[in-house]
Amino acid sequence: MTESSAMSSREAILSRVRGIVGEARDADTVGLEWAALPRAYNAASAADRDAVLLRLIDRLHDYDAQVYRVSPEEIAGTVREIVSLLGLTEVLVPAGLAQGWLPDGVAFVKDEGFSPRELDRFTAVLTGSTLAIAETGTLVLQNLPGQGRRAATLVPDVHLCVVREQDVVATVPEAMRRLQATAELPTTFISGPSATADIEMTRIKGVHGPRFLHVLLVR
Amino acid sequence: MSGGTALNPKTAPPFPIAATAMVGNTQLRKNVRHATDVIQAKRARVVGEMPDWQALRDAGSAVREHTIRNLPFYLEQFERNCTAAGGHVHWARDAAEARAIVVRLAQEAIARGRTAPSIAGRPAGEPQGTHPGAGEAADGVALQGEVIKIKSMTTEEIQLNRALESVGIHPYETDLAELIIQLGQDQPSHIVVPALHKNRQQIREIFLREMKLEHLGESPQDLADAARRFLREKFLRVETAISGANFLIAETGGVCVVESEGNGRMCLTLPKTLITLAGIDKVVPRFQDLEVLLQTLPRSATGERMNPYNSVWTGVGKGYAAGDGPEHFHVVLIDNGRTEVLADAEARQTLHCIRCGACQNACPVYRETGGHAYGSVYAGPIGAILTPQLLGMHYAQSLPYASSLCGACYEVCPVKINIPEVLVHLRGRVVEENTGGLKTITNPEAMAMKAAGAIFRSEGRFRAAQRLGRMGETPLERRDGQGQKWVSWLPGMLGGWTNVRDLRAMPQQTFREWWEERERKGAPAGEAG
């Protein structure tokens, strides 16, 4: 395939579309029309903070995630407990993770752009998060300091994720508004551990992603 | 390995013939019914949680309509923004062109993998470029390379796997259901749960044989574990991935993939090259629009509040985000008949589809026949309207008739596509084509359509027809053990239906009559409306 025939396919498709729906209109006109689209759904929730947090916990449990409610000072201790329960000595962390979250006695290995095979060496990874959505039990991670590359939270079998209560929103629309400013970053919405229902509609945890999700919800 | 007879509407038998064969397959029907029952019940529960569900449907429908009306603007905007973020956008008019582009990009990626001993930013010493060429295809031709694939109906639509294999590139399907289909040399029968027609015993047999295992348990967990082991090694090794897309975001040039297993995330983030194939209808205006679609798609598709994993990425990432995911990213935008659909103003709403599969689960015809009878990767009500339009009406002429027009599909569609309306419109086009465009009524089908049209256009006639129908079928009714009335034989053309199944007798009271009576009597307080 040559460059010119590729060009002509582009032109062929676009001119056909234009021939049917008309020339592309200017950005302002399209923008005004978009802004006027009906959006009568609930953008925010009237529920109080406690109800929102309890809903998040309920949804996370529904997906078989473990939830720990902790104060900022208790993060490192809780991490130590989970890690020792799993019998691990080593945990993968992204660059920029808060130092105070790391307990003594556990080796934290910073992700330096490890290859897939090297990532496979790690059983657990510890990260922060951008926000969480109560309504759907969803954690959102982006490529930011403390959250790291998408691959790092994917290959290890256990994901320990720290969520600050102030970053919990009630609804999906609230989450999307908060994410708008960083919409171009690689973003992953995580709702419970990896799961499938492809075999007789039986829900099975952990097909390819992490099989265990531990959420530390910080006051 | 992905052989089998591909679902090709151009060569598939007409729906009534294929369906007759399927209706005889008791196991398949049982599997399909079980799966669709489970999803429907889950869907109803999580949709019921949403007090604003109808408002979300309205918004979804409006966003899709607005996008399609402004398609030139949004396609160009997506292309500009994706390119600015380091992605490469390609355009393909038809399946052949799309196959050629993807195959070329895959070959280039594999060649790059061979020549680059180490890539900056990745530690040296890691085995690089040693894997392609390993292994042999069944026919003894040395494989030239491998790619991993995320479940994608668009790649099925263009029959990409066969094209890749013909040049010696082996595609590994990584979605559990697609893996079952690929290893079993089968075809997908549902757009969301492609292997729902297989039960665990059948899957176990396929895995034992194809993964060359000695022992394998029979529980879904055992089977999923086997798939995990089988695929993990591929995820860590293969450096080129091919995906579909759920949404292309014009505003940012980003791409969104919604999935459950994590295989999608593996393909999107681990390989060095990612090739994404998407229909030109997949574009959405803004990032914010996902707030509607991410609420309606998972609930409609799998009955979950949210899919376990949704990924959004833009090009190859800039600044801090560089190195998060592939170094080379391509999007192939494909028409393949979509502009034909666009050209038919009455059927255009077909392009609003977000491929949730809810209409399949709700459709009584699909539930009886399973997906393969539709002769296309798009089965069920959406397939019945999409396939004939994508391919031209002369193929798949019988598909617009593969529906009882009961309206269940419209009811569940998260973007409110009026499928029955489109079906009736397409039936009109079929009749027109068969009568050479002449409006003269020459065949019984056309006559029946015309009569039905007249009936449906007038409320009075519709009621009269219902009364007539009730009277007409009375002599044919018989009661079963529960006292339900059934009709097991209908005269003439209608007999095609009763040849293979019984028909429930028409109720003595129509919904309208019931409703009017209820209004007269006064509805009980608090009854759900």
Ligand code: SF4
């Ligand atoms: S037509 Fe509607 S219900 Fe059917 S798959 Fe498309 S979006 Fe879903």
